[in-house]
Amino acid sequence: MIKLIKYELLRKQNNIFISLIILAFLELGILFGIYKGGEWILLSMVFIFTMxxxxILMVFIDTIRSYSFDLNQKQGYSLFLTPTSGYKIIGSKGLVSLIELLFVVIVVFGLMFLNFQFTKTLYYDQINQVSGEIFHVIKQSNVLPSLGQFFLFVTASTFEWFTVIMIAILAITLRKTILSDSKIGWIISLVFFIAIYSLMEIINATALASFGFIGDMNEMVQLSSTTPDPSVITEYIYKYLRIACALFPIYIGVLFYFSGKLLNKRVDL
Structure with a gap:
């Protein structure tokens, strides 16, 4: 699998270079908006959201495009002609997408830190006053997450994102298995994706209900209107983040199993 991962990363060199150019352009726009101030701040906000x-969307599209290309084009499909397991192929695709996501998160986080420092330098007094008031309110409300809670949120979000990637991979593999010669393959893959995603949502809702989700949500609504302390509500949020960290790896494992099993059939090689 290591060789497959290296192969995938080498193929993405041009995409990474183009992505860095786009990120640099967006970052210049953000810094320009901050420097000009006033209504130009809106430009910075739009560029931050776009970044x-x-x-995140770019990583998702790139993973799906790459996998679909390998399944449908003979020059890309040469990867599948090697004597290797379908599970290794699916695993390498998934791990590379995770590496891409981590790369994007680290770069964007670094740029956001740079933007904050730049803003703090330009508007030192205003930023210190506003940030001080914000942190005071957050500290008083007891909702500032601990390092463990922050890690829990990041882990649950990553698992959820990875689950969506695996659903898309299974949808494409399923389409290749059933209707390999269809000229509207992407539409069929999209239909499969929606169907599998909907099924997973039903399964997930059923699983959460078994942990008392409905009752907890009703109680949380009541607490939000009667209890001024938001930390009570955040406890429910962290409870289901912990449950998500347990459930999503199971979903990923099931999706990985069926995708690899279908790919092992060497459809239309």
């Missing part, structure tokens, strides 16, 4: 949402 974060676009980065």
């Amino acid at each position: 974060i949402a676009g980065g």
